[in-house]
Amino acid sequence: xxxxxxxxxxxxxxxxxxxxxxxxxxxxxxxxxxxxxxxxxxxxxxxxxxxxxxxxxxxxxxxxxxxxxxxxxxxxxxxxxxxxxxxxxxxxxxxxxxxxxxxxxxxxxxxxxxxxxxxxxxxxxxxxxxxxxxxxxxxxxxxxxxxxxxxxxxxxxxxxxxxxxxxxxxxxxxxxxxxxxxxxxxxxxxxxxxxxxxxxxxxxxxxxxxxxxxxx
Ligand code: C5P
Numbered sequence: 001x002x003x004x005x006x007x008x009x010x011x012x013x014x015x016x017x018x019x020x021x022x023x024x025x026x027x028x029x030x031x032x033x034x035x036x037x038x039x040x041x042x043x044x045x046x047x048x049x050x051x052x053x054x055x056x057x058x059x060x061x062x063x064x065x066x067x068x069x070x071x072x073x074x075x076x077x078x079x080x081x082x083x084x085x086x087x088x089x090x091x092x093x094x095x096x097x098x099x100x101x102x103x104x105x106x107x108x109x110x111x112x113x114x115x116x117x118x119x120x121x122x123x124x125x126x127x128x129x130x131x132x133x134x135x136x137x138x139x140x141x142x143x144x145x146x147x148x149x150x151x152x153x154x155x156x157x158x159x160x161x162x163x164x165x166x167x168x169x170x171x172x173x174x175x176x177x178x179x180x181x182x183x184x185x186x187x188x189x190x191x192x193x194x195x196x197x198x199x200x201x202x203x204x205x206x207x208x209x210x211x212x213x214x215x216x
Contacts, residue, residue, distance in 0.1 A: 002207075005214065007048030012088045013041045014081065014095035014127075016056035018074040022119060023106035031178040032096035034058035035202050036143075040092055041066050043206035052088075054080045056095060074098050074124035081127055085134075090213060092141040093128045094167070096178075100124060132162030139213060144168040145177060154188050164190050164216040167209055175199040187212045 015037020019029040038060045041053045051066045054077055062068055069084075071077045074097045085091075100121035110117070128142050142163045144154040147170075154168035168186040171177040176184040176199070183205045187195045189212070197208045 002046050004048035006044055006210065009044075009049050009089045010052075010087055011044050011049040011090045011092065012052050012054070012081065012084055013037055013044070013092045014054045014077060014097075015041070016058045017096050018056045018077055018098045018124075019072050020074065020098050020101035020124075021072075021105045022102050023108065023110045025109050028098060028100070028102065028121075029056075030096050030098065032056070033179050034060050035179070035181065036183060036206070037092075037094035038063065039202035039206040040094060040209060043203060043210055047210060049090075052084055054084070054095070074101060074127070078125050078127050078130075081131070085131070088138055090139045090141070091131060091135075092209075092213075093131070094143045096145065097127060098124055126161075128163075129161045135162060139164045139216065141165045141167065141209070141213060145171055147171050151186055151188065151194060154186065155192055158188060158190060158192070165209075165212060185209075189216050 016034030017029045017032035019027040054069045103120040150170045158166045175182040184199045
């Protein structure tokens, strides 16, 4: 049995992609599989935490003892996270939230025609940024998946979104990022201190993230 060092802590975790409907058949989304967020939920549960997981569509198995709330769109994730905000001690936002959604969702399947089709996209709310504005003494952890200037962008994000810790992912690094069973991350705390977690299983990386959360 691992140490019960999160016993009595209420922990809200988001995972997976969001999907933004274009019409009843098509959607906009991304390559997130939810593996990192589910691994954090599993690790936090094993260490005694009271875990609530808000997840976009994934093919992953439910985790025993973890309440999973399934959502599709960023707006649904927003509502669910805000509804569960009170009473949390730690909020970990590992979901890959779509930054944009189609301005309208067609009621019927859009028919093809000659020439290009235009779909207007509008911004989704930045859930993490709104949480940062009202976090009080909750610990707030964000993720940053980048293909370049990883640490620099992550450092800017920690300030902008008022986070305690950011987990930065270099998507170009071997064994890191979407779909992989392993990850390589940089943990950057609110004093801009950077710790690298070398390539390891997502469950192992999850435990290192939790270790760091105790220090911030
Ligand atoms: O700014 P960027 O999208 O790179 O920030 C990533 C972090 O912000 C992740 O923790 C992600 O879950 C969160 N996020 C969010 N709402 C959005 C976009 C990102 O909560 N609309």
